[in-house]
Amino acid sequence: GENVEQHPSTLSVQEGDSAVIKCTYSDSASNYFPWYKQELGKRPQLIIDIRSNVGEKKDQRIAVTLNKTAKHFSLHITETQPEDSAVYFCAASIVSAAGNKLTFGGGTRVLVKP
Amino acid sequence: DAGVIQSPRHEVTEMGQEVTLRCKPISGHDYLFWYRQTMMRGLELLIYFNNNVPIDDSGMPEDRFSAKMPNASFSTLKIQPSEPRDSAVYFCASTLQTGTQQFFGPGTRLTVL
Numbered sequence: 001g002e003n004v005e006q007h008p009s010t011l012s013v014q015e016g017d018s019a020v021i022k023c024t025y026s027d028s029a030s031n032y033f034p035w036y037k038q039e040l041g042k043r044p045q046l047i048i049d050i051r052s053n054v055g056e057k058k059d060q061r062i063a064v065t066l067n068k069t070a071k072h073f074s075l076h077i078t079e080t081q082p083e084d085s086a087v088y089f090c091a092a093s094i095v096s097a098a099g100n101k102l103t104f105g106g107g108t109r110v111l112v113k114p
Numbered sequence: 115d116a117g118v119i120q121s122p123r124h125e126v127t128e129m130g131q132e133v134t135l136r137c138k139p140i141s142g143h144d145y146l147f148w149y150r151q152t153m154m155r156g157l158e159l160l161i162y163f164n165n166n167v168p169i170d171d172s173g174m175p176e177d178r179f180s181a182k183m184p185n186a187s188f189s190t191l192k193i194q195p196s197e198p199r200d201s202a203v204y205f206c207a208s209t210l211q212t213g214t215q216q217f218f219g220p221g222t223r224l225t226v227l
Binding site for chain 2: 042043044051096098100105
């Protein structure tokens with residue numbers, strides 16, 4: 001089955017700096033890659049996703065890049081703010097008519113220091 | 115819409131007892147997922163349904179776990195008998211279409227003593 005590795009496990013950045021989280025996946029058939037943010041004691045919430053037919057996607061301060069050949073994708077957060085502090089999870093899945101089974105990475109705890 | 119609803123929010127039980135977790139997906143969502151989150155294993159999919167039919171239960175850890183979806187607005191995850199290693203936060207999520215955003219419920223924090 002799919003295996004997703006995520007690095008780093010913790011990341012501390014100064015407010016205003018950029019944060020980058022990297023993930024690799026094992027199944028070349030995976031075609032959907034969402035990123036979730038989970039604040040302490042809360043539920044995971046989608047922040048951005050990308051499909052395999054796109055190499056990059058941006059939404060305000062957040063961007064995701066995908067390299068299908070290398071089977072890795074990354075999350076970039078620019079101009080970090082204290083409210084960006086949370087755990088971030090990447091995931092990979094194969095989308096079919098029957099559904100899509102998300103395999104999550106281990107998570108990255110991001111701390112933005114004011 | 116109230117979002118995905120889960121109950122109870124917290125459950126403390128003793129080893130050997132039966133535990134039933136409940137989920138109401140967002141109205142109109144055809145897919146429902148049950149996840150378990152622990153520090154050791156992270157966030158892992160247990161089972162998911164499409165139109166009330168279980169599609170993939172390969173993540174269900176063992177026969178002590180069972181899940182049902184009797185109708186489009188209700189699902190249960192049952193653990194019988196419960197063990198201390200089942201202690202975790204259990205999330206239910208739903209989505210309208212395959213390959214789109216999954217909306218998570220608030221979770222049920224289960225503690226098995």
